[in-house]
Amino acid sequence: MDRRTFLRTTLVGAMAAGVTGNAVAAEIYFPTKVDKSLFEGINRVKDPTSKTPLEKGHAPVITAPASVKAGEPFTVEVSVGETLHPMGPSHWIEFIELSIGNEPAGRVDFQPRGFLKPRAIFTVVIPKDTAPEGKLTLLARQHCNLHGMWEGSFTITVT
Numbered sequence: 001m002d003r004r005t006f007l008r009t010t011l012v013g014a015m016a017a018g019v020t021g022n023a024v025a026a027e028i029y030f031p032t033k034v035d036k037s038l039f040e041g042i043n044r045v046k047d048p049t050s051k052t053p054l055e056k057g058h059a060p061v062i063t064a065p066a067s068v069k070a071g072e073p074f075t076v077e078v079s080v081g082e083t084l085h086p087m088g089p090s091h092w093i094e095f096i097e098l099s100i101g102n103e104p105a106g107r108v109d110f111q112p113r114g115f116l117k118p119r120a121i122f123t124v125v126i127p128k129d130t131a132p133e134g135k136l137t138l139l140a141r142q143h144c145n146l147h148g149m150w151e152g153s154f155t156i157t158v159t
C-alpha cells in the first residue's frame with residue numbers, strides 16, 4: 001500500500017468511526033424519545049375509571065385520613081404511581097411536592113442514583129380557621145424527567 005492509499009483509507013475509516021461514535025453517544029445520552037406534549041402543562045388522570053398505563057405510572061397517589069382535627073398532626077403519604085415509578089440514571093422522579101389547598105407546603109428532591117424510591121411522607125398540621133367550610137384539598141405534584149409534571153388531589157374533612 002502506497003502512502004496516498006494509506007492516508008485515504010485511514011481518513012475515510014476515521015470519518016466513518018467518528019460518525020458512528022457520535023450516533024452511539026447520542027443514544028447513550030438521549031436513549032428514549034420524549035413526548036414533548038407531556039411537558040406543555042400539568043398532567044392529570046383524565047378518567048379515574050379507566051387510567052392509561054402512563055397515568056397509572058405517574059399520577060401521585062395520596063394516602064391520608066379522610067377526616068382530621070385542626071391543630072393535630074397527621075401523616076400524608078405521596079407515592080408516584082400505583083406501582084412505584086422506576087428510579088434509574090436515565091428515567092427517574094426529580095421531586096415530589098405537597099400543597100395544602102393553594103399553599104405550597106413542602107418538597108422532596110430525588111437523585112437518579114436508585115437509592116430512593118419515589119415516595120414521601122409528610123407530617124401535616126392544619127391550623128384552625130384554615131378550612132372554614134370543613135373541607136380542604138391536598139395537592140401532590142411530581143416531575144418525571146421523561147414524562148413531565150403530574151398532579152393528584154385528595155380532599156379531607158377538617159373538624
Ligand SMILES: [Fe+2]
Pocket residue numbers: 058085091092144145146147
Ligand atoms: Fe416516567
